[in-house]
Amino acid sequence: MGATGTGKSRLSIDLATRFPSEIINSDKIQVYKGLDIVTNKVTEEECRGIPHHLLGVIDPDVDYNAAKFRQDTLLAIESIIEQDKLPIIAGGSNSFIESLVNDDPYFASKYDCCFLWVDVSLPILRHFVSERVDQMVKAGLVDEVRGIFDPKANYTQGIRRAIGVPEMDQFLRAEGNADAETLDTLLQVAIDEVKENTCKLASRQLQKIHRLRDFWGWNLHHIDATEVFRKGGEDARKTWEKLVVGPSAMTVTQFLYRTPTVPSFPKSPGTAVIERTVQPMAAMATATH
Template identity: 60%
Template sequence: MMRTILSACKQVQTPLLDISGLNLELFNPRRRKEKVVFVIGATGTGKSKLSIDLATRFPSEIINSDKMQVYKGLHIVTNKVTEEECRGVPHHLLGIADPNTNFTAMDFCHHASLAIQSITARNRHPIIAGGSNSFIEALVTDVPEFKSRYECCFLWVDVSLPVLHRFVSERVDRMVEAGLVEEVKRIFDPEADYSRGIRRAIGVPEMDQFLRGERIVGDKIAAQYLRKAIAKIKENTCKLACSQLDKIHRLQNIRGWKIHRLDATEAFLKRGDDAEEAWEKHVAGPSMDIVGCFLRHQDCVPNIVVPVPVPSTAIIGSTVAMTAVAAASH
């Protein structure tokens, strides 16, 4: 059954600004900078959960930085937050873009900058959350106005790769049960370009063979096509997670970003109340301390383990292991 999405997320459409009347004092280098919190991490690690946790404890609004969730439609495929998960927190840049066009890093920088200005003008804090690190890097490093106006705090939600791979495989199964196949079927077009817009999302091109052959092959072969498609979705999702981790290490080690790593592995290994307790202990609680100090202009970071740099070859190796996990699940 389709989940109710976005209606209660207080999705905000930020109007274009007339820069002719922009207050140049905002760009005064001696002016105290506004604060922006970033929540990053691989797919499936709980970035949305943490950003909403933070927004319920600090006066904040969330700006989506996931390059697929920015498009309208495909709520299950892109794993958009549900009405319940939003918990009344306003969200920006979620389901705003035409699904048939490419929403670029430049587009993100433009719209995110407007959203940040709108949020800070109302004395609230922007929390930018999502897995598209290229969008975040472009905003932080390539937009001069951003660098001159804002100070950044980076929170990285991390999960042990073997644990994350298993979770991703299980999450894909839940997405299929929730209606992923039917959702993709509704937008299927045999002439579609899978390199544009929302059709680039993992979960769409992988279904192509199944959807083309479903009506012309027997049920047994169609079922084989579907199993193959689901296995490929799992494989590609975990490859994406590894690529995202590689990018985070490069931002940390090459760009020199100060990134606070929060290990959520224990929360993923537990269930029910024990999982929530582990999440609070290892992720939410330390994040509140970090952000609280950041907003008070204090340098008081909790004792959090600093991650050892992981070379790309190690991450690629983990992708091979993940592929075996995905295949074994079928």
């Protein structure tokens, strides 16, 4: 689990290379087909051969909700466990994970969870988010949104809810009618709004995680990745391995083998490892890329 941009997807893949696993996406926007840049989906290269479920598979115009996510996730978990692999649930939509863990009696009766919370100091994360949006624009974000632009579209449904789509509306409406200077201004305003709305999303996600911990009593294993984001290049990679992957892998190992240092997990709500109570197998969820 964690706010957008903290490295949840990266960690889930790193863990899946250490434990025989498959990953279930729990990001409510990344489930949709298309807009791979806008939604910041992991690339095939970044997946490193690890199978991903519920990633880019839903029709863009369908409203995908928590109930449907619970149903699809349970099917994926059973399929993964039948292969003697560990299910890892990873994504930024904490409401989906909360619904799965708190509201599904079948899930609660069959599985235990290990929640990994990847955290980054908000001021540091805001700077990273701003740079990431600039990189997404360079990678083709505007063209991607232009490809699905519809002046009559409803921005409250399907993939058009994604941050990066509604913000481009005024700019795309002005194309063909406004002069170059006006278009440049509108585009910059749109990009700034994408950055601001992404930062607001990160704050909301963090507040929700605190609520899951403080109100619902979820036992979240806090992984502080702030130092990684302060560094660059090889230093950042080494720090990620030392401060994020290493401690996370140790926590998962302790969970799977039930060593005395790991307390029991409540049968309620996070990224989570889920163990089937009838056999020594687990599902792990690392809740936005």
